[in-house]
Amino acid sequence: EEQLLESGGDFVQPGGSLTLSCAASGFTFSRFPMSWVRQAPGKGLEWVSLISTNTVSTYFADSVKGRFSMSRDNARNTLYLQMNGLRVDDTAVYFCAKRGAGPYGMDVWGQGTTVTVSS
């Protein structure tokens, strides 16, 4: 069974940093682009970032550009989201997702990890 498991969510003060991890299993991780998506309290889904299979290309939402970075370790089947300069409006549940259906469809999702940014 294809699975994704996020970890690393925590309570952090504004301006702080945090790294989220996403462990993949049940599929050939290195073959698929991966994304992070978040949902702030009471809000809809917001795409955060995308990384290509070979890590050459990364894309970010304007709301996190310059503050967040994304990486992957294909040998460890793990995806990362490095978040710096955290703001209160970064508070959200963060999901990792596999882009494995058609050109852009995200067909496998984790259960999410919660990031709370507050003073």
Added chain:
Amino acid sequence: QSVLTQPPSASGTPGQRVTISCSGTSSNIGSNPVNWYYHLPGTAPKLLIHSNSQRPSGVPDRFSASKSGTSASLAISGLQSQDEGDYYCAAWDDSLSGYVFGPGTKVSV
């Protein structure tokens, strides 16, 4: 403010058909495939439709979707109580170089 537009809510009685619209622009829906997701807060989102109208395995054929120009729609036929939740359209946006979700439509049965 999302670049994709969806109605905030839709409702129907069991067995009815409900349609959700999604409007975009030439840089997103007009030039890239549309995907539809279902989400119940507190759970993992689920892909319902990819590539405008393709259902992943396991998604009932009660769910169908189409795209025309810069608009798309999702139809749920034979509405069931377990269909309640939030439905999102999404597409890659060439101008933003990013993936965009619609604001979501809450379906009530």
